[in-house]
Amino acid sequence: MARILLGVSGGIAAYKAVELTRLAMAAGHSVRVVMTPSSRRFIGAATFEGITGAPVLTSEFEEDPMRGAFPGDPEPSHDPIGHLEIAANADLMVIAPASANTIAKLASGIADSMLTTSFLAVGCPVLLAPAMNEKMWHAPSTSRNVETLRQMGVHVMDPDAGSLASRGEAGKGRLPEPAEILSASESLLRESVTLPLDGRRVLVSAGGTREPVDGVRFIGNRSSGRMGRELASAAVRLGADVVLVEANPTGPVAAGIERVAVETTAEMQVALAERFQKADLLLMAAAPADFRPAELPEGKLHRDGSGLVLELVPTEDIVAGLSQGSRDDQLIVAFAAEWGPDGLSRARKKLDRKGVDLVVLNDVSDPAIGFDSPMNRVCIVGRDGEVELETATKREIAEGILDQAVRLAGWTGDDNR
Ligand SMILES: Cc1cc2nc3c(=O)[nH]c(=O)nc-3n(C[C@H](O)[C@H](O)[C@H](O)COP(=O)(O)O)c2cc1C
Known part of the structure; x- marks a missing residue:
């Protein structure tokens, strides 16, 4: 079981982050969700809160009722700085969907929300699952930002190709399936987290x-x-x-x-x-x-009016x-x-x-x-x-x-x- 910090940014595919959360919880992970302000225009925090059993944070100035702890863990006795504590406790940060805007912010070190500030503070591996229109994905600035992030050691998944949210459009830019994102997350966790029965x-x-x-x-x-x-x-x-x-x-x-x-x-x-x-x-x-019967008669034993020993x-x-x-x-x-x-x-x-x-x-x-x-x-x-x-x-x-x-x-x- 790992502690996964899930960052959700603004795009149509934000609704798929709900399925990702559900799958991660069903696989036994403990999940906390941070959302950018614009992602909340696409999907409500209550859905994530209902599934994870933990409050969703959007601003780094918000009070975290769980003081940076993950579900199932004890809360610290002091009042820590939320984004630092949640980042320190995470085994993996996953940002799905990662919008072009958020990717740009992460590549240049902007820290203006709970998600972007936590990203700067984590010491664990980070996995990004971008999702956007194909033209936005191929925009030179997005390519440059993705390259910068990869050079920084961030794992950036390639978006899938197929039909896109905007009417009639198709191309590369779809969010990879939630099960695929979870499987990529678990591969990263296996590489980075030592489990007591590893290799046993x-x-x-x-x-x-x-x-x-x-x-x-x-x-x-x-x-x-x-x-x-x-x-x-x-x-x-x-x-x-x-x-x-x-x-x-x-x-x-x-x-x-x-x-x-x-x-x-x-x-x-x-x-x-x-x-x-x-x-x-x-x-x-x-x-x-x-015990087992001493003999195994062929076929079926039939009643003959007497008992059977x-x-x-x-x-x-x-x-x-x-x-x-x-x-x-x-x-x-x-x-x-x-x-x-x-x-x-x-x-x-x-x-x-x-x-x-x-x-x-x-x-x-x-x-x-x-x-x-x-x-x-x-x-x-x-x-x-x-x-x-x-x-x-x-x-x-x-x-x-x-x-x-x-x-x-x-x-x-x-x-x-
Ligand atoms: C209907 C709609 C759909 C959008 N879908 C995407 C998207 O899939 N990917 C993306 O990068 N931006 C998308 N955007 C633009 C982002 O919402 C916008 O850039 C926003 O500032 C992102 O903020 P954030 O990165 O802080 O979440 C969409 C905007 C609208 C209005």
Whole structure:
């Protein structure tokens, strides 16, 4: 997650900055918007404020109710100078759309609004997405200003070609699509920001396995795979290459995750074993069955008026098997879905019995958390003690679990460059 300072200047394409903001927020970034006075004639500040949950600033003399902080960050206790504080906190400044006028101001160092003053004050990379009429884009002064900015180290995207806002006109000058601007922003962030899981490979298991009883029936469990998918997404946000081995997938996965679908515990064991050697971190959030039917009759079992006794045999203990062959530089996090108050002592025993580094315990007897709930509450059990994560969304819990794993491993991102 990065702090993106989005500058919006005056042009028809200002409305597309709303979609850019939405996409950036959905990707987990924290966004603050600064608008030039003329951009407010094209689009209202309330839209950005509604999406980001933070006030929009236009003048450097305006009081910033958030004192330069980004959403999700604590506000400083003092009253800082707004444009200096917001600029210092940004990981990336994006100006989209960048008008010809704003480009000219930035190239010559004019600082007469919150946007232009912040631009001078930032220490982070800056990405400009120009949008204007084709004649304005090809005007010698605009070409010169763009060249000046590029020489200053500012990243200026080329506008797209196509139909333009002015009636019947076409040519080069369209704002690149918001998704493209976000992808260019994320490339810049990857180059400039070190994330703790940069270059690390994370293997995540998720979902409930199904053990066939006959050709049409299975024994399953209530795991929805949500916790595992959130862990996979959180690991991607921290810079990792992520493979998710998911039993019987039910929901979509975020971009950047390679998903391998499996059905049974045996299939999951094979899929994980094939990939484990390359992994730095294994997060075993799946709920593999502990037992499977001893026999698999062909076709469908038919009722014959009498009962049916199924013989069950134990499945492979996936995590114990993987931990036996693990290297010292690999970290394994197991999960324990326990029922009731004895959970903690069972989780502590599991830590040693399975030879893992952390056990994430959750109490599945509480219907408000756990299986198929968007919320969870866990206790992370390690050899040095326990860390409780109070009831929160599974996304927040996933971030908390990764935080503990990264801390235990001592990964910084720089150690792996
Ligand atoms: C309807 C309309 C559309 C405009 N569209 C653009 C545009 O797409 N790109 C641009 O550079 N200027 C455009 N302008 C001109 C800018 O709004 C004008 O240069 C303004 O001073 C820019 O101020 P700012 O850079 O501080 O936002 C447009 C003006 C109007 C009236």
